[in-house]
Amino acid sequence: MTRFASLALAMLVSLFAGAAPSAAAELNLFAWSEYIPQSVLDGFTKETGIEVNYETYASNEEMLAKLLSGAAAYDLVQPSEYTVEAMIKEKMLLKLDHAKIPNLKNVGKEYWGQPHDPKLEYSVPYMQGTVGIVVNTEKVKEPITGYADVFQEKYKGRIVILDDALEIVTWALASQGLGPDQVTKANLEKVKPVLTKWLPLVKVYDSDSPKTALLNGDVDLGIVWSGEAAILLQEQPKRFKYVLPKEGAHMFIDNVAIPKGAENVDAAYKFIDYMLRPAVSREISKDFPYTNPNVEARKLLTPEERANQASYPTGNPKLETFRDIGPVAADVDKLITDLKAKSGS
Amino acid sequence: MTWVRRLFTAWTSLVMVFFYLPIAILILFSFNESRLNIVWTGFTLDWYGKLLEDRVLVRALQNSMIVATATTIASVLLGTAGAWLLHRYRYRGSSMLETLIFLPMIVPEVILGVSLLILFVTIGMQLGYTTIVISHVTFCAPFVMAAVQARLAGLDPSLEEAALDLGATPPQAFTKVMVPYLMPAIVSGALMSFTLSLDELIVTYFTASARTRTLPLEIFGRVKKGLDPSLNAISTVFVLFTVFAVFATEALRRRNP
Amino acid sequence: MPQAATVASATTGQGKPPGRTGWLLLAPLVAWALAFVVAPAVIMLVYSFASRGTLGGVVYDFTLDNYRSVGDPVYLQIVFRSIGYAALTTAICLLSGYPVAYLIGRADERWRNLLLMAVMVPFWTSFLIRTYAWVTILKSEGLLNSLLIQLRFIAEPLEMLYTPGAVVLGLVYTFLPFMILPIYTSVEKLEGALIEAALDLGAGPLRAFSRVIVPLTSPGIAAGVLLVFVPALGIFAVNDILGGGRVDMIGNIIENQFKTARNWPFGAALGTSLLLSFAAIYFYVNRRQGAAAVR
Numbered sequence: 001m002t003r004f005a006s007l008a009l010a011m012l013v014s015l016f017a018g019a020a021p022s023a024a025a026e027l028n029l030f031a032w033s034e035y036i037p038q039s040v041l042d043g044f045t046k047e048t049g050i051e052v053n054y055e056t057y058a059s060n061e062e063m064l065a066k067l068l069s070g071a072a073a074y075d076l077v078q079p080s081e082y083t084v085e086a087m088i089k090e091k092m093l094l095k096l097d098h099a100k101i102p103n104l105k106n107v108g109k110e111y112w113g114q115p116h117d118p119k120l121e122y123s124v125p126y127m128q129g130t131v132g133i134v135v136n137t138e139k140v141k142e143p144i145t146g147y148a149d150v151f152q153e154k155y156k157g158r159i160v161i162l163d164d165a166l167e168i169v170t171w172a173l174a175s176q177g178l179g180p181d182q183v184t185k186a187n188l189e190k191v192k193p194v195l196t197k198w199l200p201l202v203k204v205y206d207s208d209s210p211k212t213a214l215l216n217g218d219v220d221l222g223i224v225w226s227g228e229a230a231i232l233l234q235e236q237p238k239r240f241k242y243v244l245p246k247e248g249a250h251m252f253i254d255n256v257a258i259p260k261g262a263e264n265v266d267a268a269y270k271f272i273d274y275m276l277r278p279a280v281s282r283e284i285s286k287d288f289p290y291t292n293p294n295v296e297a298r299k300l301l302t303p304e305e306r307a308n309q310a311s312y313p314t315g316n317p318k319l320e321t322f323r324d325i326g327p328v329a330a331d332v333d334k335l336i337t338d339l340k341a342k343s344g345s
Numbered sequence: 346m347t348w349v350r351r352l353f354t355a356w357t358s359l360v361m362v363f364f365y366l367p368i369a370i371l372i373l374f375s376f377n378e379s380r381l382n383i384v385w386t387g388f389t390l391d392w393y394g395k396l397l398e399d400r401v402l403v404r405a406l407q408n409s410m411i412v413a414t415a416t417t418i419a420s421v422l423l424g425t426a427g428a429w430l431l432h433r434y435r436y437r438g439s440s441m442l443e444t445l446i447f448l449p450m451i452v453p454e455v456i457l458g459v460s461l462l463i464l465f466v467t468i469g470m471q472l473g474y475t476t477i478v479i480s481h482v483t484f485c486a487p488f489v490m491a492a493v494q495a496r497l498a499g500l501d502p503s504l505e506e507a508a509l510d511l512g513a514t515p516p517q518a519f520t521k522v523m524v525p526y527l528m529p530a531i532v533s534g535a536l537m538s539f540t541l542s543l544d545e546l547i548v549t550y551f552t553a554s555a556r557t558r559t560l561p562l563e564i565f566g567r568v569k570k571g572l573d574p575s576l577n578a579i580s581t582v583f584v585l586f587t588v589f590a591v592f593a594t595e596a597l598r599r600r601n602p
Numbered sequence: 603m604p605q606a607a608t609v610a611s612a613t614t615g616q617g618k619p620p621g622r623t624g625w626l627l628l629a630p631l632v633a634w635a636l637a638f639v640v641a642p643a644v645i646m647l648v649y650s651f652a653s654r655g656t657l658g659g660v661v662y663d664f665t666l667d668n669y670r671s672v673g674d675p676v677y678l679q680i681v682f683r684s685i686g687y688a689a690l691t692t693a694i695c696l697l698s699g700y701p702v703a704y705l706i707g708r709a710d711e712r713w714r715n716l717l718l719m720a721v722m723v724p725f726w727t728s729f730l731i732r733t734y735a736w737v738t739i740l741k742s743e744g745l746l747n748s749l750l751i752q753l754r755f756i757a758e759p760l761e762m763l764y765t766p767g768a769v770v771l772g773l774v775y776t777f778l779p780f781m782i783l784p785i786y787t788s789v790e791k792l793e794g795a796l797i798e799a800a801l802d803l804g805a806g807p808l809r810a811f812s813r814v815i816v817p818l819t820s821p822g823i824a825a826g827v828l829l830v831f832v833p834a835l836g837i838f839a840v841n842d843i844l845g846g847g848r849v850d851m852i853g854n855i856i857e858n859q860f861k862t863a864r865n866w867p868f869g870a871a872l873g874t875s876l877l878l879s880f881a882a883i884y885f886y887v888n889r890r891q892g893a894a895a896v897r
Contacts, residue, residue, distance in 0.1 A: 205847030453836020
């Protein structure tokens with residue numbers, strides 16, 4: 001008994017060596033999953049000695065829920081443009097001192113003057129992207145140009161889409177000629193029959209890593225984040241194609257912001273400045289090939305990366321950012337939950 | 346009865362295959378060179394090496410160990426005290442107390458997680474080690490209590506009396522007679538508590554914070570992302586640890602009938 | 603000596619009312635139960651009558667809207683679906699687990715320990731890992747499909763992952779040990795003489811089973827059913843992984859309210875309703891067991 005006990009104790013002690021919660025500086029990062037490379041975080045820790053605690057979410061709403069509950073304090077969050085708008089309205093963000101972010105100059109001019117935060121007073125652009133259609137060209141031979149083409153009976157059970165109620169609703173709105181700034185109760189009723197037809201055709205809902213189902217061959221079509229699509233195009237360029245729906249697509253700008261109540265504000269500023277370094281930003285693009293708003297970093301990309309249709313789409317697609325929809329969010333969620341339940345099994 | 350027995354034996358063998366085949370596949374492919382779990386391309390220990398370098402994973406494991414240890418200590422104290430006090434005293438409401446302590450064991454974990462989250466938010470307690478440990482103890486302590494209660498049921502009351510007659514004080518009677526007697530139940534309860542805590546996902550999902558991500562939370566995130574070859578290696582390590590724990594419990598049981 | 607005598611009776615008496623020290627010792631226990639079992643439930647109840655703020659906070663007014671929503675046919679449908687899956691899982695576990703438990707319980711010492719440990723290992727292995735194992739086996743380009751295609755049994759990969767069948771398989775895989783172990787405990791306590799008597803009296807194995815053995819092991823069966831049905835009803839992780847986010851159960855809906863939907867009051871209402879239902883089930887089963895024991 002005692003021999004076993006001492007052996008077990010020795011094992012436990014060895015595992016604890018170095019596990020004591022240190023008094024060293026740390027950064028509590030609450031960000032999207034599949035968005036910040038571990039190498040970037042490790043590099044930051046190596047240089048500054050600040051330990052990064054990275055917690056993830058798969059939707060802006062999830063992040064808002066956690067912040068609103070006050071359950072945990074975060075130093076840095078990663079809201080999309082419409083969420084920044086909402087958070088500014090509710091006074092949830094710290095006003096940024098640009099003097100502490102010298103690398104802000106690397107951000108492209110077109111990212112200033114956006115409706116959600118025109119002077120970048122509360123947020124700094126991280127990555128930009130679109131939500132579009134991925135087609136497995138080996139299985140789907142006919143042209144896919146928009147949402148209506150995807151949601152056809154013949155593709156039943158072969159589709160993956162984001163598990164994001166707001167996104168799904170705006171696609172339905174777009175197919176009816178309505179924009180993402182027209183999310184109202186009345187319009188939700190209008191698109192209900194459209195969604196009732198669409199959702200039973202879906203095989204998988206996935207916002208974390210929708211490329212998985214496509215790579216596995218479990219589905220042939222997907223409406224996914226452009227970064228996920230770009231990875232598919234990189235890995236199997238002959239098999240996949242990225243199409244921006246002609247009815248209109250979401251162009252999102254993901255940002256970093258410091259929530260009020262952050263405990264490690266200095267660490268947060270250090271991280272923001274660090275990620276805006278061209279080399280670091282380029283490293284982020286390597287793992288997550290979204291559209292990089294950092295002009296200097298773009299210069300460091302390879303020609304293949306610049307040519308990736310998902311990362312840097314050419315042509316003149318119809319793109320729109322989202323706006324804050326306020327209390328209608330509850331109705332959006334209920335609508336999708338209802339329809340998912342009815343169409344599920 | 347023999348044909349029934351033969352039928353049952355055949356069925357049991359099938360069930361055992363059912364249990365172990367997926368686990369065996371995971372273990373097998375953790376040594377596979379290829380990233381995909383389909384074709385065997387060559388033997389490698391690379392994935393295990395990568396595990397050790399994975400700082401996030403190592404930290405998650407450390408968090409899990411810290412939480413599991415604290416949980417086990419607290420659960421043993423609470424569970425043993427609960428079992429002994431309930432055995433010793435009877436009063437109005439003692440069965441209610443017993444039911445309350447057992448309640449977390451028989452309620453779906455999602456409700457436990459959600460209600461504890463609401464509690465912590467209401468009293469303004471920040472999510473972290475403390476909240477996770479409290480959550481784990483609420484459903485681990487009943488297991489310890491049940492084990493100790495079972496052991497107490499077979500207690501010969503004259504044991505304690507004899508100790509007191511021989512001049513021991515009540516505290517001495519407790520520590521020198523009761524505790525050693527209860528030790529096998531306490532140890533098995535402790536082992537159960539440790540394993541449950543190490544394994545816990547659902548309740549932790551609601552009551553953890555960025556700094557205190559436990560191993561199951563980390564694994565859950567990776568499983569949802571799919572295609573992560575390190576998962577095979579992690580699984581193998583887990584299974585080996587479990588086998589060790591099971592053998593340890595069995596060995597202890599044999600030493601203390 | 604008289605002092606020792608009173609002390610002796612004080613410590614060995616079972617079920618006596620506690621003195622001052624007794625209450626002192628009991629205080630932490632009571633405090634714990636109140637703080638972490640009663641309080642969360644009560645606060646959740648209070649939340650269930652509140653309403654959702656604009657951005658998703660909690661506004662403390664009094665409304666029955668949340669409970670009205672709980673009765674909404676859509677959610678009721680999900681509840682019934684969850685009950686269906688949980689019941690199916692429990693039934694499959696019971697039917698497949700009983701023979702195993704019986705065999706282990708009646709086996710001789712050596713085999714029994716070996717078999718028990720063989721069941722304990724999956725019981726204690728993280729359910730996440732065991733579920734992940736099935737993902738790798740069932741996916742379109744996974745092991746099973748590749749095998750079947752290689753053996754020319756099928757030409758195109760079968761859709762096994764992200765189906766209700768996969769979810770049931772995953773649930774059964776997760777919970778089967780929880781059914782086997784309690785039934786084993788009951789079987790082990792059976793007296794061989796009883797079984798032999800049943801057979802001697804001319805009952806065929808089938809009748810011996812249904813009339814004698816199964817009723818005698820009913821405590822184990824009840825425990826197993828409870829240990830499988832209750833958690834199965836509240837799961838959200840297994841069906842999330844194996845069902846592709848399509849097989850939403852009541853656990854997913856509740857989880858969603860606290861994450862994406864940001865409707866804590868509604869989540870609290872769902873949680874409270876579920877909790878009360880379980881309390882009812884538990885009391886019912888407990889009373890039946892009590893009655894059976896008296897019989």
